[in-house]
Amino acid sequence: MGGWLSQIGFLGAPVREFLIRNSLTVGVGLYALAAVALVAIFVRQGNQIADKPQPAALWELALLVGILLLACFLRVYLWQEIPPGVHVDEAINGLNSLGILVRDHNTIYFENSDGREILLPYLIAFAFRLFGISLFAFKMVPLAISLLTIVVIYQLGRELFNRQVGLLAAFLMAVSKWHLLISRVTHEAVPLPLLTALVILFLVRAFRRGKWRDYLACGLFLGLGMYTYPAFRAVPAIVAIYALGRLLLERGFASRHFLGLATAAGVSLAVFAPFGLYIKDHWEMFGQRMRVTSFYMDPHYNGDALSTLWANTLKTLTLFYTDNMAVYYLHNDTVLDVVSTILFTLGLVYCLWFWRKQHNALLPIWFAAGLLPSVLSHAVRLPHALRIAPLIPLAPLLVAVAGWYLWQTLAKAGLGRIVANLLLAGALVLVAALNLNTYFVTYAHNANVYESFDPVPSHTALAINDLNQKYDVFVMPLISE
Secondary structure (H helix, E strand, O other), X not given: OHHHHHHHHHHOHHHHHHHHHOHHHHHHHHHHXXXXXXXXXXXXXXXXXXXXXXXXXXXXXXXXXXXXXXXXXXXXXXXXXXXXXXXXXXXXXXXXXXXXXXXXXXXXXXXXXXXXXXXXXXXXXXXXHHHOOOXXXXXXXXXXXXXXXXXXXXXXXXXXOOHHHHHHHHHHHHHOHHHHHHHOOOOOOOHHHHHHHHHHHHHHHHHHHOOXXXXXXXXXXXXXXXXXXXXXXXXXXXXHHHHHHHHHHOOOHHHHHHHHHHHHHHHHHHXXXXXXXXXXXXXHHHHHHXXXXXXXXXXXXXXXXXXXXXXXXXXXXXXXXXOOOOOOOOOOOOOOOHHXXXXXXXXXXXXXXXXXXXXXXXXXXXXXXXXXXXXXXXXXXXXXXXHHHHHOOHHHHHHHHHHHHHHHHHHHOOOHHHHHHHHHXXXXXXXXXXXXXXXXXXXXXXXXXXXXXOHHHHHHHHHHHHXXXXXXXXXXXXXXX
């Protein structure tokens, strides 16, 4: 209860103002106190989550369908008004997709705008072929990808823990403002959470079952992910660190999984090979984006790499634990709501405490490696939520694990299952309300968000489309963007 009381104090205006002025030290300290106050629950409760995935029941599938319908509604509701326009990054992806249809049928890398990966533009071009060139087809691509991501998160939760954790994680992903922000824009990072979750899912399945198809699928999605947003490059590090740890600590691991891991690595390299050859032949062009964003290009970089990286780590963590610049173009917010942030912390504590339990060590490794794309960036735009996009599918899993353990504890503490169920349902409703209010109220009416989505070019394009019904319209390249 001390943890929850500290969170109530955090919501008070005087404490909040104090935290804003002393953002990192006090903010992280407060959440650490909350974690310490509740970690005793984990120690006393023990590790009682099932080892083997349970067969899906009819009620379970019905709940999953309901979650997907909710997610679909939240991602299409007012889709032409929120966000208020087409951002320049979206426009570049749309133009690249049109280029694929017209001329660049087999391009490997787009060299405009400091370089762009090809996976999302090819998916958009496919949607244009199916539905015609329209804003609807353009926006339906992230919708479809986001729904698939929720299905994979549900399956990953079942594989790692149990069906309850899988369903909780799917619901939390459906209402997550972090995922809503990325799934309602056509940004090249849109496929990243899906591919990250698929790699982890088939890695876990391969280590659990030792079947070749799981190794092959893991390698396939690992290679395919290299054609999406650069932050995906943290995912091979997650796989390598976790596999190396199991190799060093688990007797017989090499004999059981070496050939499978070698096969996965071979498949991923084969899928990546065309891009790899392009990088070899066009290193100067490909390296431009890294040179623009790397920490050593920071105008304030003083040559001390360790202190710079530590400062970047602290700035990145503010996305989770303090009030600072956050998701995409939404300022003065964190990527998770206040309830989820506490549970996220507790989920990390649980996985670290029971790190020897099957795949629990994977999640802290996922968290640490997922921070790297942001930590290695220059600090001008940090914290930067898109650069830690590999953590989008991890967050609901950790929150769900902590929530499930708290439910078990309350149910066995004399309150009974009915009271525990009501508290869990109330917490889920509160999390959904906080996230949806942030997106559909705060975000939707934020002046900075409106300006970030290039209203002048967007309205100019709409006017040109209207004129084009009656006139031939020519656009001179005199206006920026």
